Amino acid sequence: MVINVIINKNKFRHGCVKMASNDINQYTTQLVELLSLIQSVGSTSYRSKETQLQSIHTDVNDTEISSLMSSILVELGKINERMIDMTWLNEHLRILHDFGRTCSQTLNEKVLMEKAYQLVSQVMPTDAFFIALYEEGNQKIQIPFMMDDGEFLHSIEIPFDDNSFTVKVIKSRETIHAKTAKELNEFNYIIGTGEGNTCIYVPLLIDDEVKGVISAQSNREFAYRKEHEDLLQIIGNQVISSINTARLYTRNYEMSLTDEMTGLGNYRAFHSDLEKIIKEHADSVSLLMIDSDGLKCINDRYGHHAGDLYLKIIARGMESISCTRAKAYRYAGDEFMFIIENSSISELRLVFEELRFFLNQNPIQINGTSITVSISGGGAIYPLHATSSETLKKNADIALYRAKKAGKNHFVLFIDDLSSHTS
Template sequence: MFFLVIFTGFIIQIIGDLLYVYYSLNNTSAVGYFIDPFWQIPLLLKGLAGLYSQEHQKETNSTSPHYVKSNYSIFLYVSVIFLLLLIIYKNYHHIDFLIIGFSLTVLLIIVRQLSIMKKNEKLMEEYKYLAYHDPLTSLYNRSKFNVDIQEVLNQAKSNGNMAALLVIDLDRFKGVNDTLGHYIGDELLKEFSQRIQTVLQERGIVYRIGGDEFLILLPQITDMSLILTVVESILKGSSKPFSIKGNKLVITPSIGISIYPEQGEDAELLLKNADAAMYLAKEKGKNNFQLYNPTIHNLLFRKMNIENGLRGAIEKNQFSLHYQPKVDMRTGKMVGTEALLRWEHPELGIVSPAEFIPVAEETGQIVSIGEWVLKTACEQIKKWQTAGLPLIYLSVNVSVRQFQQNDFIQMVRNILQETHLDAHFLELEITESIIQNLKQSTEILYDLRVLGVRTSIDDFGTGYSSLYALKTLPVDVIKLDKSFIDDLNDPANQAIVKAITEIGTSLNLQVIAEGIEEEQQVKMLLKHNCRYGQGYLFGRPVPAKEFEKHLLNNRNFV
């Protein structure tokens, strides 16, 4: 309506101007004549348009119809050409080079302006497209989502239906960028976008809001089964490998879901809750979906408190080490101890390592925490040695992230020098996941061997282990995972324990069983030539002062 009033006013004014020019050329007075309303009416219409725009600001702020702009501009140039032809007609018998030159100049200007207009219109269309589309995948972007979700929620509210919002984050996508480069990563995002559109069909709208994060809006949901069908289709469709420039890549999504109106009645809350559900999906092993529920916020809030608490835990002396004996089951004597980290938070209380270690890994704080553990444990074992207590070796767990630090070897060397501990009393326990990067791990393990530090593979048999890696890696000990020890009555577990022990012995590796809780397990392990063990049967992890009693008594543990 606004543009129609404005357009009408300009048309009337142009007609009045043309009539005035015509009568002026014919030496006929035009002022005070019938054409005066042609100037007054446009002013009135412009005023009305101004009043209308104040009352309907949203409508007038929207993009004006393309045909109004285009037709209005063309009409102006047609009017100029008409006026030029009128001048030539009236001066037909007196045309000179000046009039011809002027006419050609005006025509050239008009042609150039029309050409520029055409280019500008094309450019504006591109800008409009980019305003609502992601340039890499051609999916809708966050701006378009902000517009669409308001319309979807309003429609769902008026119809009494549900609407669903899905937040999708690709698991381990950063690893693709880091190892294969951003070009492969971009191509993978394009392929994933196409696949998800194919899976979704007409059931919803897909948006890419940045990086490897996508949104899906499902409007007019009448049944929860539709949401589950869509989510399961996405997970199934993503399970097939992507072929990118000769690379076969498998990328899995973690999906969080929030539903209008149960989990939010506005766009901000729906997005926040779906995002929280997505993070829970990642916590639960990735490649799955989670529907938002209020307990998720409690979990995420606790995780945030743990993350924040870890930052100052070392300075505030909240960490402590407990020590658990390692025993020669043939003689019953203690031969070593494992240092285990404990954390007591002033508000959260005692936090399980199974809860805070993954957070420390994720945030990178495990590097500084691991250094504190190694230095504190080395200082303690040196104190016991200085006090004349029995000599035993010390085991300290090292995270993969810590192990892969460029200065890891130098850090171990510095701690040994500062604590004056002989390197052969130190054993570093590393998980099987180091085998993922066999070349780098082999180099680091060789450097540790040169230092005189022993190394062991923890939880052997549950992860990435292979016989080739076992032969290649310069390690000294393999620790049988507790899962094999729990049920040694199972013939399959017995066969595994026997096989690993025989392989370890043939490779000159010490084999130690962890998680021993019963005398019967000791007998069974000794039967299969597994000599060393660790577990609650011999002693639970205890603080340093209490552990000293074990050293002073030098008792028989078996």
């Protein structure tokens, strides 16, 4: 156009200069808008600025410049998508780091699920959210954690034959991403009271076995991207793995506190509970120490299998005691313990009598022979007879020794003057 102006400077000078000025102004406007668009790459304002620039450059008469501008917009669009993806990746890494730290610091299932919800809510809409747990072969699916419009809902169970996305995901082992209300209406999917229009349901697997489902729902249609599926998958798998680890730890811990033969608390559980009860409660704590009167004879005469039956019937009797505050333990060998919170001397004696009555009514059968199990018991009460858990146990043991010495099948209460209260 500059050449055109020079050639026609006499006839068209003023008109051509005017055209050049208009074009320059138009190009300047486009460049300003292009700069603004470049600055918005990766932000939420990119699309609106892109639309604005497109409306400007379509009015340009120069087809070469218009084509160039279109190419620039296409490339900027690609860069914008990559920037958004990178932002998502950074959010994922931050969230995974935060959640990984939580998983390493707690075995509390509720805390794990709450943290998962909080982190997911930071980067995607969660008008409703839940985590479901499932064990293969079960006919019920547990949903222990549900949020609806920011409010925590009570846990529920749903039948495995329910016509819901949750069941479908477990059966198919595939993610469901419903983007519109029309898709959602095909299933009985709703958790909570909201009018959900978009949802994602992701199966959670451990060792190729479905262990649960994690779901987020939004009241807007088309609320989620593919990256949201990935986020739920990663967070959900961390949740279910941590819950599985927590439950395995709990089972192992409980096993370490449980006597394998009788199912009662063991030596370790007894000492732990006694210390805790005395420190945290206790106006009074009674200890009843029990010893069988004939285990050695049974083992010698009938064998150790018969001896096991002998011990198991004592444990059954202890579990049958009507006093709900009495905790039963197999301490060692044929020694057993009762810890009874806030009990009186008469109640301590009553527990022993109730156990002795049970054993009299439930003899064991060995090789066609009916054998009644006999026990002796010694009792002591904190703080009446002791000021510490160790002294309490020692004095109950002293009372038990006196019961044995008095002829067995007796209960003796510890008193300081070495006389005995016998029944």
